[in-house]
Amino acid sequence: MEEEKVGCARPTGGPVGESSEKQVVKEETISKEVPKMIKVGQKAPDFVAPAYHKGKFTQVKLSDHLGKWVVLCFYPGDFTFV
Amino acid sequence: MSVDSQFVHKMWDDHELSKMVSGGIPFPMLSDAGGKVGTVYGIYDENAGVETRGRFIIDPDGVVQGFEVLTPPVGRNVSESLRQIQAFQLVRKSKGSEATPSGWRPGKMTLKPGPDLVGKVWEVWKTDMAFD
Numbered sequence: 124m125e126e127e128k129v130g131c132a133r134p135t136g137g138p139v140g141e142s143s144e145k146q147v148v149k150e151e152t153i154s155k156e157v158p159k160m161i162k163v164g165q166k167a168p169d170f171v172a173p174a175y176h177k178g179k180f181t182q183v184k185l186s187d188h189l190g191k192w193v194v195l196c197f198y199p200g201d202f203t204f205v
Numbered sequence: 206m207s208v209d210s211q212f213v214h215k216m217w218d219d220h221e222l223s224k225m226v227s228g229g230i231p232f233p234m235l236s237d238a239g240g241k242v243g244t245v246y247g248i249y250d251e252n253a254g255v256e257t258r259g260r261f262i263i264d265p266d267g268v269v270q271g272f273e274v275l276t277p278p279v280g281r282n283v284s285e286s287l288r289q290i291q292a293f294q295l296v297r298k299s300k301g302s303e304a305t306p307s308g309w310r311p312g313k314m315t316l317k318p319g320p321d322l323v324g325k326v327w328e329v330w331k332t333d334m335a336f337d
Contacts, residue, residue, distance in 0.1 A: 133238065164268060164270075166267050167263045172235040176232070185267070194263075197248050197256035198207050
């Protein structure tokens, strides 16, 4: 992973590709209150995200890890348990 | 991955996690400001502004093989996640010719799904095998 140059701005990431198209379809066909859920057996949505890894600030893109098993773990916040 | 910035991740690793894990956390700690990625994965809690405890197992083709989502007060069982990964890896290696029944652990019996197995699972798999 390449180290990212970090200035004063806080870097952000987000989903990669298809998102704008999908959002339009979602608004037309599904009520906004129905949250979409991932389905097993389907592609994991790609994303890029700023990361901290062993003393360096980097960027992680999910699709860069094709060919390997990936565990993607979300948690409520730093300084809580996981 | 959480909504915290990578700077806060560094502080947490420096000041607390490195005291639990020698050398600090070995894997990347991802930042999801605003919960954009968490929303796509269906685990972002908009009202609380945080991610819930979602865990996704993604195979080498980028396909989600399994996930688990818990509300914040309850922590996860890492051994169970590892067991599931081992099971998915076995199934993938066997190209689907083997399946892992309830309670499977590495080294335990697998099933070979097919016409011969229909109605015969009870002969090879007992209910106590579902438990540790």
